[in-house]
Each structure stands twice: as C-alpha cells, then as structure tokens.
Amino acid sequence: MNTSRSSEPKNHFPDLNRNWETNSRYHRLKKAVDEAGSNIVVAPKAKVAPSTLSSYLNGGEWKLSVIEKIADACGVSLQWLLFGPDKESESHIISPSRGLYDVGISYFEEAQASAGFGRMGIDAPEPRKVFISRDFLEELGLTPHQTIILKVAGDSMEPTLKTGDRLILNTTPTNFLNGVTVFVSSGQLMVKRLAPTASGTVMIISDNDRYPTQEAEISRFRWGEPDGGDAITIIGRVAYRLQAMS
Template sequence: MPSADSGDARVRLLELAQEKGVGLSKLSALIGRNSSYLQQFVRRGSPKKLEEGDRRLLAEFFGVDESELGANKEKSYNASPSLLADEDFVAIPRLSIAVAAGPGQFAGDESPFDNFGFSGRWLRDHGFDPKMLSSVTVEGDSMEPLLRDGDEILVDRSPGPLRDGIHVVRLGETLMVKRLSRSGQGRISLLSQNLAYPPLDMALEDVEVIGRVVWKSGRV
C-alpha cells in the first residue's frame, strides 16, 4: 500500500477508530497525550502529521502498517496482532530525565519522549492510576544491586501518607532515588542500597517526595 499523506492518515485513523469502536480521546490517552489531541489532528489538522512514536503505538494497537497512518513505506513495518492490540493496553509516559543513584543528577526536560505499554488489568490489580504513573531512568550505582545504572523505574505520584520504601525525591534541583525511612519527628533518612554511600538525615520539609517506585525494568 502506498504511504498516506496527512489527509489520508486522518481519514484512515478515524476509520480504524470507528471499526474498533474506540474513541479518539481514549486513543489520545493510549499514546500519552491530552484527551483532545487526536480529535484536533483529525478535525483541524493540528498537528499536521503524527509523530513517529505516536504513529507506531497506534499502528501496533490497530494491527496495521504505519504507512496507513502517514509513514513512508520504506520506514514502516508490518505490524502484527499482539498484546499491543489489546483494548486494555495503557501507555505510560517515559520522561527524558535521569534520577541519581549516586551523587546527584540535575533535573532535565521533564517531557515524555516515548511510552511504556502496560496491561490495564495489571495496573488495576495493583491499584495504580495510569494518570499518576511515569517512567524515568536510574543513573549511578548507589542503589545497586537493587537498581542499576540504566534501569528504568515506574514512579507512582499518587498522593497519600508517606510510607517507608523506595522513592524519587527532589533536593533543590536534584532528583534522586533513595530508600526513605522516618528517623524521628519531622525528620527523614535517605538510604542507599550500596553501603559505600552514607545515609542522609534531614528535615522532612527539605525533601520533596515526587513518588514511590513501584516497578523496574533493566537489561540482563
């Protein structure tokens, strides 16, 4: 099939959505966008074309070739039906920042560059709200062997009482991943798994707790 221009891609996306019985707002959430994103793409032509990562996720979801959604044929691939075509598939944004498991990493651009796909059933079984989840990368060795340099972790930003456990925290402009433990009235300890790094004891008010680490991925 020849590649579609942007107008054909909009028409085809709407056809696929109608065939599958899924709304554009749900598809927008699937690719990590606001609920009106694909509505604007289809109805107003804004954006003019789908970004590569968004197009790939949608092609996988529908089980079609990316060329049907605007990709050049030579750059696309033949998507085959898979778990990604599950209507209960949820896309969790991967943020282009690193959290330090070491001396400290300054926060970067906290915008998604891609998505991780998770089973909606798995998320519900664990009580997670997809809107409160995001994935970031570990940098450094202070949390080894539990978390290694390059691992990606899923952070739950849901509000609630602070519990001991592994969290992403912000100290000034520095993001860190540490094990948190209350050390007294109004105080908290930031602990490393790697015993070469001493614990940090400080006032709770000096630490911004971003979220709790609830899952990790890493290469073998």
C-alpha cells in the same frame, strides 16, 4: 402528500445518527476522564481550563488541538476518543478486549534518576509513550494517568537498583514517606530509600553502604512540581523495576 410523509424519516434519520455518534463520543470522554481521576486531575495535566473540560463533557463543541491534549492526559488515543474502538487499528489504547499492550505510559527517557549524589535537574525533553498491559498495572495497584517510567544512573542503590534499570513510578500523592522514592532535591533528580523517624525527620538512605545516610526535616517534603526552593519534591514511589539481564 404521500411523498411528503415518506420523505420525513429520510430527512430525520441522519440527524438521529449524528446525535447517537455525538453522545457516544461524550460517553467515551466521560469514561476516560473518570478513569484518569476526574476533572480536577485531567484539566491541569492537559493544561486546559477546568471550564473548558466541563464544557466538552457537557456537550460543547470540541477543538481538535485541545481534545488531543485531553486524550493524552487521560492516557487514551485521540482515535479512540473521536471514533471509538476500531478492530482494524492498533492506535487506540483502551480496548474492550484488553489487548496485551493496551495502555500508554509516559517514559522520560532522558531524565535519569541518580542513584548517587545527584546528576541532573528535572528539566528533560517531553516523554514518549510506551505501551504496557493494563492488567499488569492493575496488579501493581497503579492507574495509567499516575504512572511514569524513568531510568536509573549510578550505583548508590546497588544491589537493589543498577544503572540502566527502568523504574515504574506511582505518582499518586500519599502521606507515607517510606520506601524507594524518586525526588528532586537542590535541583537534582535522585532515587533513594526514605524512612521516617519518630522525631519528625526522614532518613534518606542509600542501599549501597559506601554512601552515607542523610537526614532531613519532614516539613521539607512535598508532592508536586519542583520550584527550585529548599523543598524536597517527591516525583513518585518505585512500584516496579525493569532490569536488563546483561
């Protein structure tokens, strides 16, 4: 009788512990998804069904290969999502202490935005992660899941941009078509200065006077994935330039 009562807490303690760990895991997932822009942003970026993501958020069983994609889409490490912060590990990129380089950003190293007449299409190898400060991104008004880095090639945007410069792009869609922007036109990945006009067109300007200014109907511009049609597809607006000194 006494033995039975004394063993009861021991039988239940592991289950309570597992429940606590599971709840913490779902809390981290919800936090990551919310910071990445909500389910409707994360699901297509992770290439998973919205119903799957909702199931994961609501206590459904996680499949490792799927949750890895979700973690990447949210800009957090799989290690952190599964197990939480680990002071001995540098693998997680969301840190309560906000480390010096704690945010992973997609760097499309092989995709060079042409500051010229166009060099290449948008097709490029998968990006790699580079780590920068979350505080720095916030100063620029950026969020990790809507920030990418590309390289410049060509001289049409000199002196503003030079070959080899790295561009930090804000990929958040906006109705304002102005400023230095990376876009795809006729299969070419380009960086130019956009300036809308009162007549319903957009001037496509090269800062280098040797290159002519072009003009396009505003109806041709859109955000999203290039489809090979007549649309001018905006990839993002340049928020910051990283320039080599040599």
